[in-house]
Amino acid sequence: MKRPLLAILTAAMLCSPLAAVSVHADEVRSRMIRFGYGLNENSNQGRAAKLFAEEVAKASDGKLKVRTFGAASLGSDDQMQSALIGGAQEMMVGSTATLVGITKEMAVWDTPFLFSSAEQADAVLDGPVGRQVMDKLEEKGLVGLVYWENGFRNLTNNTRPITRLEDFSGVKLRVMPNPVFLDTFKLMGANAVPLPFSELFTALETKAVDGQENPFNTILSSKFYEVQKYLTVTNHVYSPWIVTVSKRWWDGLSQTEQNILMEAAKKARDFERQDTREEAARALAELKDKGMQINEVDPAEVQRMREQAAPAIQKVVDTVGQQLFDQVQAEAEKAAL
Ligand code: TF8
Structure with a gap:
């Protein structure tokens, strides 16, 4: 009796080695997502984080709940990055500059006077080389979703x-x-x-x-x-900002859940860039x-x-x-x- 059962199980496991642990590709589970950032709630970063949370709730019928933590209440960028890598926190947004110690390629965005307009920065960051640098994070336990704008310093x-x-x-x-x-x-x-x-x-x-x-x-x-x-x-x-996710946590999400987070991060990016530029234009006065x-x-x-x-x-x-x-x-x- 035992042998055939074992054989069937073994065969099933060989066909889909992750079937026993992973969720179905289209499944959306109830999850709480801690999203940390360093600026105040009343900032371009805070407004975009809020929009991200709303978009995720909308797209998941409230199943994926993003809780935002501003003003570095979960720690500095460095501390949050470590928490993401260890799996103690799910998401954050912060400067690419604070990631250089983890992924040295991020230093390319710190080149003084690299970009002369925000639109030029968008094209490079959202293009293939922007993605290539972002993907370097994965071997360090982070997943980069999108770049947001911090801005000209x-x-x-x-x-x-x-x-x-x-x-x-x-x-x-x-x-x-x-x-x-x-x-x-x-x-x-x-x-x-x-x-x-x-x-x-x-x-x-x-x-x-x-x-x-x-x-x-x-x-x-x-x-x-x-x-x-x-x-x-x-x-x-x-300076770009980058939205990152704990890879340890991300890998346990279904394809649909990952898509929901990615799409919301993009919507928040588009909103954030526009909001930041409008605010920057009147900030000097x-x-x-x-x-x-x-x-x-x-x-x-x-x-x-x-x-x-x-x-x-x-x-x-x-x-x-x-x-x-x-x-x-x-x-x-x-x-x-
Ligand atoms: C800096 C950065 C910060 C951002 C923010 C905390 O000066 O520009 O404003 O990293 O996300 O440290």
């Missing part, structure tokens, strides 16, 4: 308006915990200090650091204008109203800064490899036409 500080390269001298500047950012601002002559974003407001408030760099949207939503006097429009780099002193940098001085940053660009090449770097450059050039 600009500088704030309390020491002086930055009008030329020499003005960086002695400014204690918080940078993202990432070697390219650290190098770039050291080369500028600043005293660059790596710090997680979740500690930034307090560091500025207590004057542990003099300045920081982030898109207008974040300077506004994180209320940096309360603790920063000068804002210099540098647009020195375009608002920041001026809040009392910030704003200056632009003379193009000749920007050129000097670019030249000064050249060794940091070489470091990106060394980190990600010449081939990937060239491919990104080529796609950026194509998208600029």
